Structures are given as C-alpha cells and as structure tokens.
Amino acid sequence: xxxGDEPTRKVSGPQDxxxxxxxxxxxxxxFPYWRARHRCYDALKGLITPEEMRDDFIAACAQAxxxxx
Numbered sequence: 891x892x893x894g895d896e897p898t899r900k901v902s903g904p905q906d907x908x909x910x911x912x913x914x915x916x917x918x919x920x921f922p923y924w925r926a927r928h929r930c931y932d933a934l935k936g937l938i939t940p941e942e943m944r945d946d947f948i949a950a951c952a953q954a955x956x957x958x959x
Contacts (some may be wrong), residue, residue: 903933903938904930904931905934907930907943907944907947908930908931909954911927911947914954917951918954920951922950923953925946925949926943926946926949926950929942929946930947
C-alpha cells in the first residue's frame, strides 16, 4: 500500500490491516472504510478468513486512491 509519494508499506493480516485503517486519516470515511473495519474484526474473531477480509480492505483503500503494489 502507498499514499501519494510516501514509501510502500506491507500489510500482513487482519491486525495489521486494522492498524493501517486506523493510522491513515485519508481512508477514514465512507461505507467501504466501515465495512473493512468490521471485516477486520470478524477475521480477528475467526468468523471469516483473512482472505475474505482482504477484498473489503482493498475497497476501502481504493476509495482513498491508494496505490496497491
């Protein structure tokens, strides 16, 4: 993941994804953001797999125009 010209950051798993969502103000708005947070918590509780959470995390980042690498 990368914001603008900032360095790329690797996101590994639901805990890291949740931290990334919390740390980046540009992403903290809209339905995709809230759904991604909810799905991260679901993955941490074992209700869904990290792979199931991934698409929602990517959608939240895409809304903020993050670059995926």
